[in-house]
Amino acid sequence: MQVALEIYGYINDEVLEGKGYTPEVILPLNVQQLVNTGKDNQLDKAIDLLK
Structure with missing residues (x-):
């Protein structure tokens, strides 16, 4: 059984x-x-968006 310790919103x-x-x-x-x-096209796009 797993119990969440935190809830993120x-x-x-x-x-x-x-x-x-x-x-x-x-x-x-x-x-x-x-x-x-x-x-990696996804990584390249992420880097472009951060520029």
């Missing part, structure tokens, strides 16, 4: 436990590119 106090939230940017992982070249 979003900025509007909505509890996200078991639901999560939809990301602002949805980008499927290009597995073929990752395997062939080692280039």
Whole structure:
């Protein structure tokens, strides 16, 4: 049996436990590119957004 010690909520106090939230940017992982070249399109996009 597991017992949660903390409950996390979003900025509007909505509890996200078991639901999560939809990301602002949805980008499927290009597995073929990752395997062939080692280039991670999701990581590259995240870095671009942080610039």
